Amino acid sequence: MKSWLTTTDHKRIALLYLGTMTLFFTLGGLLATVLRVELATPASDLVAADTYNRLFTLHGVIMVFFFLIPSIPTFLGNYLLPLMLGAPDLAFPRLNLASWYVFVAGGLLTLTAMIAGGLDTGWTFYTPYSTVFSDSHVVLAVLGVFLAGLSSVFTGINFIVTIHRLRAPGLTWLRLPLFVWSLYATSLILVLATPVLAMTLLLVAIERGLQIGIFDPATGGSPLLFQHFFWFYSHPAVYIMILPGMGVISEVIPCFSRNRPFGYAFVAASSLAIAVFGFLVWGHHMFVAGQSYFASVVFSFLSFAVAVPSGVKVFSWLGTMHRGAIWLTTPMIYALGFIALFTVGGGTGLALATLALDVHLHDTYFVVAHFHTIMVGGMLMAYLGGLHFWWPKISGRLYSERWGRIAAYILLVGFLLTFLPQFILGTQGLPRRTASYPPEYQFLQGLSSAGATILAVGYVLPAIYLLASLVRGRPAGDNPWGATGLEWQTTSPPPPHNFLDQGTLVVGDPYDYPNAPQPTIAGAGDV
């Protein structure tokens, strides 16, 4: 126990993050379950409206700040980055451990706020409601999120320095795995956007706690300024969530298509392009908030521009599969699900970025469905795909491939049934964040709640068979998928210092699939 809590080994810290984030994800999922049960009937009968507000706020805060943002970087990134670079550890191992402690402290503060009665501002903490009018535990919660942000900054700095300074000899920038490129772009956003949210949340805490009018219009402050600050972080944060997911997909697709990634350099550059464009589109959250009309036009145009590098990635994945030998394993099913759902999520994002259309769709279920398609359909699929892809490396065991595929299909069906009806509800004008709704929407809401039940089964299954694999799984071997990449050249699980005892590493084309080793997993005879 003590050796785990004082470890500076990046692999152990990654597993600490995995455990912590799984707890937060479970909590956020339970909150969502209550929301969906409440929404099965039009009346507000299971929980009162005020409780409902607190439930969706906590669901949002926990899922966004304590699962989606840290998930892939702090777990898969932490575990794999040094392995992929051929390094013994991250550049600052103790900073890495500190980031986990700060993260846990932030989580505990937020949980304290929840137990003390929760907060009802929505995850966006809009002023002046959050600072003047709300009768809930705003200060505790924003300080918790502030600490989670600080932990992100630590991780971002660590990744940037590691990628710059700890690449193995011969590992040039254009030989980096695409997952590393996506982590690099993500880290830039983590370091350059998170401080803006951090300061803004501190200002909210100061305004509310000390009664200093900062954003309060009554004392000359500007609530719109708060929204600018908030979205200056929180829009790039969307790319913090999705970019590492795209990186995972860019690893999984070449491996299970047995093909080089199509347009490697363009995919690498598109990660950076998404990071840069991502900083220039925050105003599309404020089209109806009263910002300048001309600013809205520019923000709308730039939001459309982000679709270009995103499209580059989608076409690269399709091009990689083209004339490849596709092998439909569990990670590959998740990757294919990601491509389909990300395209739907991105396309509906363009609908929302259209000025005139947004006036109708703003604050409806269409928005809810849009970002859940990107976050749950995209990011979470990638997270689970990555988890299944690297699980044999991390645990040294093989999970049940049959159950893996069943769970992946259940998740896809559950997802579509949960969120497709919400797109329709939104176009019909049903506003989000209400506990009760007119009875004519009940059919679609009921479908959505039924889908959420299937989705929940899809989440519980991997927890069962992955844990079971630790006890009953067959040994995975060093490279069960026959993948290229340095992480597959070491043992499963890797030794404490990764490569120190292995002599010289061979570093060449990162995706030399025509000459890749044969998969050692059973049932791979057709590859």
Added chain:
Amino acid sequence: MPEAVREPFTDLAHQRDAVALGMWAFLGQEVLFFGVLFVLYTSLRVRHPELFAAFGPLLDWRLATVMTVALLLSSFTMALAVRFAFTRVRGRLVFTLLATMILGAAFLTMKGWEYAHHLARGETPIVDLADTLAAGPGMATFFGLYFVLTGFHALHVLGGLVALAWLTLAAWRTPASDLRGSPVMAVGLYWHFVDIVWLFLFPALYLAARPT
């Protein structure tokens, strides 16, 4: 014995390089952190210039000039300390670190004295936000901005003093041949950054609104 090389590095120059890059990345995020405050300042100044004209002259620019000089001198002694850390001159390193700490502490003392005087004169940022019949933008708005901006800066100075105290203790306990340059260099970068923030705050708050 050479400067300690820590995991995951195998040679000293490599490690020093990484520490410097890490610190620059951290300062990059600090720029954005303070950037929010400067945007807040700009927004208020553009929308309510009359607040600055009315209450800016209440700030003591003479004292602030002395504080600026103290910080600039501390940056000079800090730069010397970095040099002495790398050349492993232990006595001078401890002396320059102590000098930096004293100048930084002098800055904070003057800042505290200034705060106390503003509060004693009733120049307070605190208002009752729930009171919807409050007077509107006024002295509390201006001093809210003043206390928040200078307060975050002062906290950074305080953090720097803690780091300097830790460096001084480490230098005191370490034989000259084992002195490590990288931590002093990293704290030095941070200290200079905090000085530079003040160099923007000083004219923005104390000088900008003065009648010419």
